[in-house]
Amino acid sequence: MVFRCFRAASLRLGVCLNARHKSFNRDIMCKELKTRVLRISSHFSDDLTLHQPEWTEILSCTVNALKAGQVVAVPTDTIYGLACVAQNSEAVRRVYDIKGRNGDKPLAICVGEIHDIYKYCKVSVKDRLLRDLLPGPVTLVLERSATLNGDLNPFTKLIGVRIPDHPFMRRLCQMCDTPLALTSANVSTQSSTVAANEFEDLWPRLAVVVDGGPIEDKSRLGSTVVDLSVCGRYRIIRPGCALSATVQILEGRYGLLEDPDHR
Numbered sequence: 001m002v003f004r005c006f007r008a009a010s011l012r013l014g015v016c017l018n019a020r021h022k023s024f025n026r027d028i029m030c031k032e033l034k035t036r037v038l039r040i041s042s043h044f045s046d047d048l049t050l051h052q053p054e055w056t057e058i059l060s061c062t063v064n065a066l067k068a069g070q071v072v073a074v075p076t077d078t079i080y081g082l083a084c085v086a087q088n089s090e091a092v093r094r095v096y097d098i099k100g101r102n103g104d105k106p107l108a109i110c111v112g113e114i115h116d117i118y119k120y121c122k123v124s125v126k127d128r129l130l131r132d133l134l135p136g137p138v139t140l141v142l143e144r145s146a147t148l149n150g151d152l153n154p155f156t157k158l159i160g161v162r163i164p165d166h167p168f169m170r171r172l173c174q175m176c177d178t179p180l181a182l183t184s185a186n187v188s189t190q191s192s193t194v195a196a197n198e199f200e201d202l203w204p205r206l207a208v209v210v211d212g213g214p215i216e217d218k219s220r221l222g223s224t225v226v227d228l229s230v231c232g233r234y235r236i237i238r239p240g241c242a243l244s245a246t247v248q249i250l251e252g253r254y255g256l257l258e259d260p261d262h263r
Contacts, residue, residue, distance in 0.1 A: 035203045036061060037196070039211045040168060055168065058210060063175045065207035071095055073185045073199065074172065075212030076164040078137045078223050078241055079192040080185035080199065082206070083110065085178055089151035092181055098205045101188045106153040108139050108160035110182040112173030117161055120148045120179055124231050125254070132249050135163040135170065137217075137242045141227040152181060158229055168212060184222060192220040217241055226250070233259035 038058045065072050069091045071084045082098065084091035086109050096103060111117060114130050121142040123130070133140065144159040153159060162182060163170065173180060184192045185199045193199045196211040203209055224240030234256045236243065250256040 035206050035209060036065075037203070037209045037211060038062070039213075041213075055171070059168075059171060059175055062172060062208050062210060066091075066176055066180065068207070069094075070207030071098060071205070072208040072210065073196065073202070073206050074169060074210045075166060075196075075215060076162075076169055076182075077135075077166045077215075078164070078217055079194055079215060079220060080196060081110075081182045082185045082202075083172075083180045083182050085176065086152050086181040087149045087178055089149060092149070092152055095181060095183060098202060099183065099186070099188050101183070104155060105188075106156060106158075106160065107181045107183050108162055109148070109152075109179040110162045110164065110169065110173055111179050112163065112170050114163070116173075116179070117142075117163075120145050121159060121161055125228050125256075129228075129249070129254050132253065133246065135165040137165065137223045137240065138162070138246055139223045139225040139238075139240075141225060141229060141237060143229050148179070158227070160225060162223060168210065192222055194220060228256075230259060233257055235259050 038061060040054060040058055062072055062074070066083065066085050069085070069088050071082055071091060071094050074081055074083050082095055084095050086092065086107075092107065095101070095107065109120060111120070114127070114134060117123060117130060117140075122145055123142060130140070139160040139162045141158050141160045143157055148159060185202065186193050187202070194215040194217070195213070196209055219241050221241040222238065224236070224242040224246045225238035226246060227235040227237055234250045235258065236247075251258075
């Protein structure tokens, strides 16, 4: 009788300890997944050494989250964006889930340097043209290379590529040393965002939110998206915030012809 009582008490204690252990593990997981909101100065400089004490930890934290397959929010030169490692298929799926985005709508990639474009795209224009448009508020649509993750936009042979004119984003891409999938930081049915607090409803689903303050361009138009996949031609997919300057470069400097019909 005493043995049975002892055994029952032991079992109850074991269940209690096990429940506490599971609860403790859940608490640890919640703490690990808790969103980190990291604020950087809105006064940017191309000389990153000016921000070294402030940026080193923030960049490191953001890179670690990305390499762990998480989704982060970042400021760009046009609007706030959601980013993940483009070569990580699960992370890409997570971006679609967070945005509630139609799976047939493509994501662009973001890289840190012009030479990175050649790794993931088949470039059909002059290198000088790339350098005249990038870094800047322009997304170039080119034919993708086999190096790029096949699960990223598997329904098209094209890919949009960006180099934002934003020192934090460029340094982030350089440190990751892999393309980042990039899309606007908002639910798909809502407007683009130009301040971090405008997408607070998404914060709990993100590992890191990098708050760079309000973006100066309040147009919310995003980058100008231009298809350059056909030699000698261009097609504007989205006018964006830099349409006239982009067209002037394409036509006036390089003699490209507008082709609104090619796909």
